[in-house]
Amino acid sequence: MSGLFPGFLILSAALFAVGALGVMVRRNLLVVFMSIELMLNAGNLALITFARYTDTMAGQVFALIVIAVAASEVVVGLALITGVYRSGRGLDVDEMSEMRE
């Protein structure tokens, strides 16, 4: 099992990087949102890996809390996205720039 730790961490880092890249390059708000979820879960993976590695429960508990927060965030975020879409602005993040300058 211990030999797999670097693998899990690399997977976590890769997932995080994919998520971050998605936030930065994708223009569709829904996809950006999904990328954020991806990053959160990458973080969860790293937390659980370290929890197993150190044989403590702290990381697991932390991951549970993150999942709970992420669920709440989804509720709020999706509501916002639905609101934006209903206002007839589309979901292109580059178009949402009324507050520049």
Added chain:
Amino acid sequence: MNPNSTLALSAVALGLPTAGFLVNALSAGRLPRRVVSLLGPGVVLGAFVATVVLLVQLLGQPPAARGITVTLWQWLDLSVRSGSGAVAKTGFNANLTVRIDPLSLLMMLVITGVGGLIHVYSVGYMAEDPGYNRFFAYMNLFITSMLVLVMSDSLVFLIIGWAMVAFASYVLIAFWYQRPSAVAAGRKAFITQVIGDVGLVLGTFLIFLNLRGGDGQLLHTVDLQTIFANVGPGPHLHNGLGPMGGGLVTVIGILLFVGAAAKSAQWPLHTWLPDAMEGPTPVSALIHAATMVTAGVYLIARFHPIYQQAPVAGGVVAAVGMGTAVMAAVIGCTQFDIKRVIAYSTMSQIGLMIFAVGVGAYSAGMFQFFTHACFKALLFLAAGNVIHALHDDQDIREMGGLSARMRVTFITFVVGSLALAGIPLFAGWFSKEELLSAGLALGPAVPWLWVIGVCVNVLTSFYIFRVVWIAFRGQPATPRAASAHEAPAVMLVPVVVLAGLASVVGFLNIDFFGFHPLTLFSDFLRPVVGVPAAQAGDGIQALALLAGTVLSLGGLGVAWAVYGRKVISPELVSRRLPWLYQLSLQKFYWDEIYGAALARPGLALAARVRDVTEPRVFDGVIDGVRSGVSGLADDLRSLQTGFLREYALVFFICAVLGLIVLGFRLA
């Protein structure tokens, strides 16, 4: 004397005017006038009754036991207490302790007695005034403040009363706040009072920091009786406030006198008093004749143990008092405002009192205070009747012939004038001759003081009868004067009562120039202030009494010759002695001197700040901050592109950089 009944009575004396003030002030003018007319004078007369009962109790005691201290209110007490609450070690305390002794009782009697009469008078005088309730609130506040001042046995509360008196006088002088001149006069009085407060406070600091007990230890006390008990010479080298006549005690004496001079309108802090005549006439009678201006006399009499240790300070006090007395008397001779003439005579008479307490004749000074309170309040109130009848005209040149139409006012004014002028058998004669006798008692080397005092008396009787003849005799100068009518009864009764007092109170103390068949007053005060050390020979004294009396009558005669018979033209004198006339008419130019020395440089400095410092420094700094912030904001605005993805990029770059830095730190 039962301490409990003393406590209750002094609480009543102090509490009634306070309650009157609070009820009047907090009801914000909603009380009906009839209630205020009863409440305002009622509380002061109630306090007077309590004071009289206290007096009766005090007189029931042997003279040595006439003095009791009670604590009305425990405000601040840093004594160390044991578990059971008993005082283990006395620490600093500043409580409202009240001293009931002959000196404070005398002041209380005058404050509540004469003050009560003036309150009654005000019911008539202020009847038409829209600020009727406000007036009585202020008047009651003044009585409260004055009582705190004279009753307090703690330096802290003495200073509090001292400052409250200044405030109450400020609001009363500026009572008619619609008049710019009244507001300016109030401000002038208040500023002068504050200068005096500084002197008093510095003096008490020095006492507090330096007073040592009999064992040579610092006492750090504000309790007056403790201070006075320890100030004298003792067995220890570092006793009291240093050696007799030492620098420290002299400085303290002079600082206390700065406070006294401001309250009592003595040179060089005297200019506020004539201007204070802008206030309503009852205010002038209460504050600027009977009570507040005599607070300085009281202060020096109360602190006489300190002045006995500081002969130089006492000499300064006496010299300033005599100088002010002469100056004010000279000014009084040429003024045309009836209230200003009386104001200058107040200044002059208080100068004599200050002189007396300065040379150690405390009893004579306080006796002069007592008679003066009666006849000066009388003069002011009688003048108030005249002013009321002439619809606020105060110029004696526009009066004339009033004696026919205002019989009672005329007679009472003349009684007051006779008392003020020191004409035999009226109150002023007894007190002034006793006072001059004290001046003569200083020894044959200084008969000058007596000569100057007699000159003041001559001038006094001249200028006050000048007013009598110009204002009350002759022909009416204006139609208004011709149609003047007598004041209502509520205003006449107090005046008549005061006239009665001014005729008889002198007989309380027939003790001057070798004659002392009746010395009720000085016997009364003796437990507090003792007896003057020096007495002149009886022969010289009798001669001086005769000369002084004849000269006072001479002053009256000159006034009669000049203004009654018109055998001497006043214009002739002013042409012969133009410099003296101008000096007197322009009040010795003190207002001009202070204007040039203090007010104008102050205004110039203020103008400079306004024209230079304000635009360049203050505006410069503020403009700099504004343009700096707005420039920075202009630069930062370009970062706000509105592209979410760009923000995310920046965010990630910063996060990565932060992690790298953190990694290095941990490694």
